[in-house]
Amino acid sequence: MELLLRSPLDMHLHLREGALLSLVAPFSARAFAGAVVMPNLVPPVDNLARLRAYRAAIADAVAPYAFTPYMTLFFRPYDEATLAAARAAIIGVKLYPEGVTTNSAEGVRDLEAVEATLTLLERLGIPLLVHGESHGFVLDREAEFLPVYARWAERFPRLTIVMEHITTAAALEVLDAYPNLAATVTLHHLLITLDDVAGGLLNPHLFCKPIAKRPADRDALRAAALRAHPRLMFGSDSAPHPVERKEAAGCAAGVFSAPVLLPLLAGLFASHGALANLQAFVSDNARRIYGITPPDRTITLIHKPWTVPERCGDVVPFYAGQRLEWQVVDPLASAAIAGPGAAIQRGSAPHNPDAQP
Amino acid sequence: MELLLRSPLDMHLHLREGALLSLVAPFSARAFAGAVVMPNLVPPVDNLARLRAYRAAIADAVAPYAFTPYMTLFFRPYDEATLAAARAAIIGVKLYPEGVTTNSAEGVRDLEAVEATLTLLERLGIPLLVHGESHGFVLDREAEFLPVYARWAERFPRLTIVMEHITTAAALEVLDAYPNLAATVTLHHLLITLDDVAGGLLNPHLFCKPIAKRPADRDALRAAALRAHPRLMFGSDSAPHPVERKEAAGCAAGVFSAPVLLPLLAGLFASHGALANLQAFVSDNARRIYGITPPDRTITLIHKPWTVPERCGDVVPFYAGQRLEWQVVDPLASAAIAGPGAAIQRGSAPHNPDAQP
Numbered sequence: 203m204e205l206l207l208r209s210p211l212d213m214h215l216h217l218r219e220g221a222l223l224s225l226v227a228p229f230s231a232r233a234f235a236g237a238v239v240m241p242n243l244v245p246p247v248d249n250l251a252r253l254r255a256y257r258a259a260i261a262d263a264v265a266p267y268a269f270t271p272y273m274t275l276f277f278r279p280y281d282e283a284t285l286a287a288a289r290a291a292i293i294g295v296k297l298y299p300e301g302v303t304t305n306s307a308e309g310v311r312d313l314e315a316v317e318a319t320l321t322l323l324e325r326l327g328i329p330l331l332v333h334g335e336s337h338g339f340v341l342d343r344e345a346e347f348l349p350v351y352a353r354w355a356e357r358f359p360r361l362t363i364v365m366e367h368i369t370t371a372a373a374l375e376v377l378d379a380y381p382n383l384a385a386t387v388t389l390h391h392l393l394i395t396l397d398d399v400a401g402g403l404l405n406p407h408l409f410c411k412p413i414a415k416r417p418a419d420r421d422a423l424r425a426a427a428l429r430a431h432p433r434l435m436f437g438s439d440s441a442p443h444p445v446e447r448k449e450a451a452g453c454a455a456g457v458f459s460a461p462v463l464l465p466l467l468a469g470l471f472a473s474h475g476a477l478a479n480l481q482a483f484v485s486d487n488a489r490r491i492y493g494i495t496p497p498d499r500t501i502t503l504i505h506k507p508w509t510v511p512e513r514c515g516d517v518v519p520f521y522a523g524q525r526l527e528w529q530v531v532d533p534l535a536s537a538a539i540a541g542p543g544a545a546i547q548r549g550s551a552p553h554n555p556d557a558q559p
Numbered sequence: 560m561e562l563l564l565r566s567p568l569d570m571h572l573h574l575r576e577g578a579l580l581s582l583v584a585p586f587s588a589r590a591f592a593g594a595v596v597m598p599n600l601v602p603p604v605d606n607l608a609r610l611r612a613y614r615a616a617i618a619d620a621v622a623p624y625a626f627t628p629y630m631t632l633f634f635r636p637y638d639e640a641t642l643a644a645a646r647a648a649i650i651g652v653k654l655y656p657e658g659v660t661t662n663s664a665e666g667v668r669d670l671e672a673v674e675a676t677l678t679l680l681e682r683l684g685i686p687l688l689v690h691g692e693s694h695g696f697v698l699d700r701e702a703e704f705l706p707v708y709a710r711w712a713e714r715f716p717r718l719t720i721v722m723e724h725i726t727t728a729a730a731l732e733v734l735d736a737y738p739n740l741a742a743t744v745t746l747h748h749l750l751i752t753l754d755d756v757a758g759g760l761l762n763p764h765l766f767c768k769p770i771a772k773r774p775a776d777r778d779a780l781r782a783a784a785l786r787a788h789p790r791l792m793f794g795s796d797s798a799p800h801p802v803e804r805k806e807a808a809g810c811a812a813g814v815f816s817a818p819v820l821l822p823l824l825a826g827l828f829a830s831h832g833a834l835a836n837l838q839a840f841v842s843d844n845a846r847r848i849y850g851i852t853p854p855d856r857t858i859t860l861i862h863k864p865w866t867v868p869e870r871c872g873d874v875v876p877f878y879a880g881q882r883l884e885w886q887v888v889d890p891l892a893s894a895a896i897a898g899p900g901a902a903i904q905r906g907s908a909p910h911n912p913d914a915q916p
Contacts, residue, residue: 339774341698396696397696406761451763451806
């Protein structure tokens with residue numbers, strides 16, 4: 203049994219830099235025609251010179267796959283000339299409130315003060331991508347930010363605002379209320395809840411920001427994805443950290459899902475009889491919302507079990523050691539499992555069996 | 560400045576066995592006149608022979624301190640003869656629902672089926688100690704168990720039922736509704752919330768069951784402790800695990816607070832002008848509720864800063880590396896900080912500064 207996807211897109215991805223970029227980028231490039239690349243590096247990607255250098259490094263890391271990195275600029279109070287100059291090189295500007303997630307120390311402190319820049323973005327037709335969390339109690343942060351989305355959506359009706367990695371049923375309601383809002387949702391937030399992170403033993407490899415929420419939230423997100431909600435896009439938020447930063451006294455937030463995204467999505471959609479909607483969720487919605495034309499690639503998945511490696515280099519992937527039903531056929535290799543250049547270490551099964559779709 | 564406490568008691572303690580028992584028990588024995596010792600070992604303490612051997616091992620580990628281990632039996636459907644024979648050797652019977660926490664695999668599956676045993680406990684005047692969590696979503700487990708407490712309190716009005724390690728404002732309401740209910744609360748649930756566990760970096764050393772809840776829950780528990788609610792007892796639930804079981808892919812639940820209990824309690828009560836209530840909270844309430852007379856010891860705390868070690872043997876203590884204002888004067892040594900026989904490793908400060916009272 204085969205499943206063909208036309209130019210799948212990962213609309214929220216962390217590719218890192220240096221050796222980690224070289225390690226993780228091929229996993230995305232093998233299965234996707236492009237991805238929105240997040241700018242929260244240290245220092246952030248906040249100027250065109252840095253952006254071009256980063257895009258070149260990504261191009262090296264993903265070669266020879268036909269893979270477009272859709273670049274983003276880290277939100278600053280840019281002037282109009284700067285934004286106009288950047289426009290052709292970016293898919294949008296990514297806004298982080300200060301300190302809400304990995305490498306967001308240089309984020310926005312005063313959400314009222316950004317509106318001059320939003321006016322420019324709206325005028326220039328540059329989408330605004332937002333990490334929408336407050337500084338409140340960890341489970342309430344997304345809900346507390348929702349009024350900001352509503353306010354901006356009303357004040358800037360021609361600005362495309364993307365609610366990144368939504369995790370709650372409440373976020374879907376706000377999405378539905380404003381036509382200029384769009385959203386991404388990750389694979390892991392379609393599969394896990396806080397119970398998978400902290401309900402049994404604590405699992406640092408499932409710890410991410412925004413943190414996984416309640417079963418009712420997961421179910422609402424899943425229902426929206428399975429019906430290919432027209433303003434909901436797939437964005438993995440795959441965020442690799444070396445194992446020594448995860449199994450540690452201070453564990454960094456992020457789930458490294460790049461090696462398993464399409465296999466798990468195919469399994470989820472198939473188990474709900476919704477495979478016909480997967481194309482829209484992983485590609486068509488994003489093309490329409492952003493008006494982009496990714497490289498024309500057909501990605502083939504075959505229904506053939508494989509076991510996710512325990513490690514990809516020094517990074518533990520999502521579903522490490524677990525058996526998946528679908529796999530991506532690597533267009534460059536007969537081996538369907540590993541990305542090129544990735545050091546793979548096989549092993550036996552761990553945690554989190556409940557999250558298997 | 561000195562603070563004198565008469566025979567403080569830790570009404571919920573995990574002392575483990577073997578080398579770990581030898582490592583951790585002196586921290587409790589130095590500062591407390593006695594403690595309620597939990598029976599969830601592998602295999603559980605569910606017969607008098609095992610209980611006596613465990614008590615003897617504890618006596619060895621705490622010598623030469625005057626320290627009474629108040630022993631508990633792991634809940635089973637014991638017959639009346641067994642309970643009558645055990646009565647003089649135990650402070651109560653500890654009930655765990657199956658699988659809700661560390662070493663509870665042999666716990667109770669059917670909460671309706673235990674009532675015959677509760678009838679015997681009530682008749683014999685043996686308190687019932689309960690780990691009150693359902694198998695639901697991790698944040699709802701205590702709240703979902705509260706109707707069980709209410710039902711048992713009504714059906715067995717002469718049975719003393721101790722709600723162990725309560726973590727929610729809702730639990731306090733149920734406690735107040737039934738005169739035969741009592742409760743313990745830990746130090747860490749008076750200090751931390753889920754934000755300290757997972758709001759920034761994930762901190763496995765603050766991961767425990769029941770998991771820390773919302774700020775409003777912490778504040779309600781703190782208010783009840785600070786006013787020495789007459790049916791609320793201090794019980795640390797100090798639960799050591801070796802560092803390799805905490806900073807791991809599957810992190811065991813438990814906070815090792817034994818080395819810092821009275822210093823942090825003194826700091827908390829002092830900062831709220833409630834030092835006059837500390838004696839009742841850490842000793843008098845428990846004596847009255849259980850009708851026990853612990854060894855008559857006066858524990859002296861002095862207001863003199865010290866730094867909590869990074870490690871006690873291979874266990875990371877609560878507030879590791881942080882500076883505390885109060886310290887316990889060890890009656891057996893001039894060194895006020897370390898328990899005897901404990902391997903101490905000093906270092907610099909970590910995580911969680913917000914939780915400092």
